[in-house]
Amino acid sequence: MSENNTRSQLLLEDEALRDGLQIEPQIFTIDQKIELFNLLKNAGIGRIQVGAFVHPKIVPQMADTDELINNLGDQGGTVISALILNDKGLERALACRVQHVSMSVSVSDSHSRKNARLSAADALAGMVDLIKNAGSEGLEVRAGLQSAFGCVYEGAISESAVLTAAEKMVAAGVDEINLADSTGMANPQTIRSLVSLVGQQFPGVSISLHLHDTRGLGLANMFSGYEAGVRVFDVCAGGLGGCPFIKGAAGNVPTEDAVHMFESMGIATGIDLKSLLSAVDYLENGLGRSLPGRMKRVLDFQQNCDN
Numbered sequence: 001m002s003e004n005n006t007r008s009q010l011l012l013e014d015e016a017l018r019d020g021l022q023i024e025p026q027i028f029t030i031d032q033k034i035e036l037f038n039l040l041k042n043a044g045i046g047r048i049q050v051g052a053f054v055h056p057k058i059v060p061q062m063a064d065t066d067e068l069i070n071n072l073g074d075q076g077g078t079v080i081s082a083l084i085l086n087d088k089g090l091e092r093a094l095a096c097r098v099q100h101v102s103m104s105v106s107v108s109d110s111h112s113r114k115n116a117r118l119s120a121a122d123a124l125a126g127m128v129d130l131i132k133n134a135g136s137e138g139l140e141v142r143a144g145l146q147s148a149f150g151c152v153y154e155g156a157i158s159e160s161a162v163l164t165a166a167e168k169m170v171a172a173g174v175d176e177i178n179l180a181d182s183t184g185m186a187n188p189q190t191i192r193s194l195v196s197l198v199g200q201q202f203p204g205v206s207i208s209l210h211l212h213d214t215r216g217l218g219l220a221n222m223f224s225g226y227e228a229g230v231r232v233f234d235v236c237a238g239g240l241g242g243c244p245f246i247k248g249a250a251g252n253v254p255t256e257d258a259v260h261m262f263e264s265m266g267i268a269t270g271i272d273l274k275s276l277l278s279a280v281d282y283l284e285n286g287l288g289r290s291l292p293g294r295m296k297r298v299l300d301f302q303q304n305c306d307n
């Protein structure tokens with residue numbers, strides 16, 4: 001990857017409030033969401049995806065995204081991001097004065113038809129228009145390709161399919177291309193290969209990775225992406241999340257485990273692990289169950305040994 005699309009500093013985008021909470025049967029109140037946001041922000045998370053401007057009947061967990069963002073207001077250096085899927089979502093994002101939006105489609109036709117009820121080609125065409133529309137409103141736009149490293153319905157996804165889609169997104173003016181391993185089918189070699197190809201082809205655009213830990217390769221894939229030049233990674237406090245359309249799907253790489261991995265190698269994340277664990281604690285208490293992230297267990301155990 002060239003210098004151009006390499007941020008010097010690591011940025012972890014926490015998505016527990018969106019990718020995590022969107023499939024929980026228990027709906028967090030707006031006060032709970034604000035508390036979780038504050039805990040994540042105080043731990044030093046640089047970008048937080050707080051919700052999605054989607055149909056409230058389809059995803060009731062995200063119905064209060066407008067109200068949440070209006071309540072949060074300006075958070076200084078912490079970037080507030082939200083997911084949009086169409087022009088209606090863009091309108092709502094603009095009304096809340098969001099500066100950063102995320103959008104994504106699946107490269108796999110079968111996944112796209114199940115998830116978005118659109119062919120992959122139609123979904124991509126819609127997203128290309130949305131990138132242009134959001135960009136012309138002055139928003140920072142990150143657009144993603146789901147199932148970029150494989151699909152449970154279709155198996156391998158060709159790198160050329162990803163490159164073709166990325167080319168259209170870049171032509172539309174996207175600021176960041178998010179490559180998503182929605183199914184957890186990537187491995188460190190496929191990560192390195194695809195990231196390097198996309199980086200070489202589009203040197204002016206930042207690349208981020210969205211890695212589900214379904215097969216336990218989340219951290220290995222993250223490090224492989226880091227070595228290939230990626231500096232923006234999606235994470236979820238506690239490793240919350242999954243996908244209703246992908247059987248057995250696990251959540252994103254737990255934020256606390258990513259912080260531990262990078263910091264233990266001397267790579268600064270800007271995130272304080274101990275304060276981050278208060279966010280994990282808050283989530284676990286709110287949901288009434290343990291989450292898959294490891295570092296909370298490790299540090300709780302150490303503390304008990306010290307006592």
Ligand SMILES: [Zn+2]
Nearest residue numbers: 019182210212
């Ligand atoms: Zn995801």
